Amino acid sequence: MAPRKHIIGGTAPLSVDSRQRRILDELQARGSCTYREFEKLLGVSSMTVRRDVDVLAKRDALIKTLGGAQYSNVPQFLYETALSERIAVNRAEKDIIADSALKLVQPQQTLYLDGSSTCIALARLLAKAQFALTVITNSAIIAMEVGVSPTAKVLCLGGDYDPQSASFVGVLAEEACVKFFVDTAFMSTKAFLPEEGMFESSIAALRIKQLMAQRSAKLVLLVDHSKFGQRSLCRVVAIEAIHTVVTDAKSPRAALEVLRKGGRQVVVAGGSEPEEPKAA
Template sequence: MRMPPSPQSLLAPERRAKILELVRHDKSVLVKDLCVQFGVTSETIRKDLTLLEQEGHLIKTYGGAYIQDGVKNEIDVSIRKMLLPEIKDAIGQRCASLVEEGDTVFLDESTTCLAVARHLLHRDITVVTNSLDIAQVFSDSGQGKLLLSGGELDRKNRCFVGGSAEDFLSRYYMDKSFVSCRGADRAAGITDGSAVNGRIRSMMLQRAKQRFLVLDHTKLNKANFFRICDFDAIHTVVADAFPDTGWWEFFRQRGIQVLESGTQGG
């Protein structure tokens, strides 16, 4: 009986087909993981990803590639950190300006909230989060008070999820919650790619006096797997821009404050 070829012995077209299968299943792939799996150099993998991008199959970024298809789309956090860094930094700076000394603040595991965290260093505040990266930022700064949930480790998003995380976070009430999402749609509401992260976002919005939705324009007019909440649960939206002017009237009708970060970067 003939054995199937090992990943290391595949021809280039076969390897690219396998890479495409992986990215369609996992929604994102990392160059370093593909190098190990297929036994080839990072240069070879980057050439494969470039060709697949040229054929319209995926979007290549530094360190990997991703696709935007599917309502359960969860892109690896190391890739998300590379997307729209200037825009996220501007959103983070705008959000940080809304935080006052002595506030208790929830930050979710999104890379946008990671940008918020970087602008909150050296502030006398208490931060509650389930994000390993945000915890690291505040740990390194040596300022403020940090409460990090435990729970099941979601390696793809570098955060804690599940019953233990939800139980821990349910004990606290915040002055302000900053929450992002995977999609915002006027009909579907505010949605996430996973139920476990979506439940935590929903919980922390319910436990805050002031509730902020933070997102960039690429999240607009998209609906994902899990509904976090309706827009009525949000007090303020902080974003870089709203290309669809219908959003302004939508927010006005619901009494939702809109703050733009003031960047046109890409």
């Protein structure tokens, strides 16, 4: 991952990063560009340009067109962070989980959503659903996603910005937390053990989760199957604090059984319950 610096002589080739940045700069300035033009501009082969453009397209930083690329007005912050990749991982499962989570929401409720990618998926559905809701979050992205809904009121915790999750943590966020009390808090987690609870690697994020878990009437955990059976740095809450676990059909059945026996409500998204038929 370390950037290569091969400064040889005469014309110093650009590093991968700066070359990709120049591609974006050029697109921003000109709107669109062909591969040929990029080859000349950057002094590399067609294949290298294509590979760069592929990387940037995967991050939605640009749009691939026929013989080249076109500027995308998706703001820069999204592709500079690892966030867009996190959103892309297991996207189908996350969407299905979010869909099931939506059914746990009633109009007029007050919700908390953390900054996880699964909650981002839920936020999109909430915005579409046009419920009258109050949504509290510490995620800048969720604030913006839900904010497009004219029927939802959005409140965001301030604080130190964490670029990894695009959310706010720290003293300011913690102070803001204690002013609220919500009906349902939706959270995801880095790792989850059915016998022990949910784990988090970032201490700052952990404290927000803990505070909001205490301040919610109902705590709903959204976890796709990849989270099961792992442990991480610190435990957020014990298993007893969790009211409902929403997961996908690929999760280990044994683990779900443990949860049910422990008294948790378990929702397997896309599993037994038939998906509602899409309104024709």
